[in-house]
Amino acid sequence: MSHQSDQPVRQPVREQGQQRAGRPESFGVRLAAAMDAHGPLCVGIDPSAALLGAWGLSDDVSGLERFSRTVVEAVAGSCAAVKPQAAFFERHGSRGVAVLEQVVADARAAGVLCVVDAKRGDIGSTMAAYADAFAGEGSPLAGDAVTASPFLGFGSLDPLLAVAERTGRGVFVLALTSNPEGASVQHARGDGGVAVAAAVARAAAQRNAAAQAAGDPLGSVGLVVGATTGDAASRLAVDLAAVHGPLLAPGIGAQGAGPADLARVFGSARRAVLASSSREVLGAGPSVRALQEAAVRSADACRAALRDAE
């Protein structure tokens, strides 16, 4: 594999960022290192009924477990992160959630970062409970990062952001989602004509200011910006480069976007992009080898598209 030689040059992580006293190494610092080592790809773990069937597995907890553990085994070492989508585990009830916990543990053991795609968002006191579940130290559902929805107000996420900072975890906040329906909310303009997505980006940038001042390569408060969103960020003045956090870009493959779209969507912020693909990579299974090759192909293509644009 030719990952390292093609990477944009970054300074070694230790020279860039200083670990804050008494704090674990931050998610942003760990993700930057993982992307340097393996390229900018996150493989989604979306064990839908359709994919379980395509792999010849039953649509039950044993099929779910076989599927998920196979993906982690196949792609750890070939991509920067995995992203289990909680809904596909929750649809199997408490035993499905136990499989999600196992995926989090497997990813940790395999040394691949795990973004739990839970998209939680609620009033502050309830958010504190979500924070315990998805970012609390020792919680079995806490991976390295979690996705969250800011549409109850960005400030409603504060309990989650506080716990995540304390435990060295990351939070990816929805900003410009990959689905066409998202525009009706995210493109709307509020006070002073500022688009909702632009306000979300500003709030994330504020939360990353200390990490930026400390010289960290990335802060730990990221955004979700779909690879399908075309020129929306520039049209809406969503300042992605100012966020100084990782930019999770779903929509590669099954939703119609390709690596070539990344440079157009992200412009000068492209070095912060963590491209995400689920069905396109997972469709290569159940062969471990074919899955690994698909992940490497996708990581190489995303890296080349982001690098060639520089």
Ligand SMILES: O=C(O)c1cc(=O)[nH]c(=O)n1[C@@H]1O[C@H](COP(=O)(O)O)[C@@H](O)[C@H]1O
């Ligand atoms: O947060 C996400 O990951 C996410 C945000 C978004 O805007 N769009 C989006 O598709 N996703 C998730 O990314 C995955 C996309 O799957 P594929 O279309 O199969 O690659 C699904 O798990 C979605 O829930």
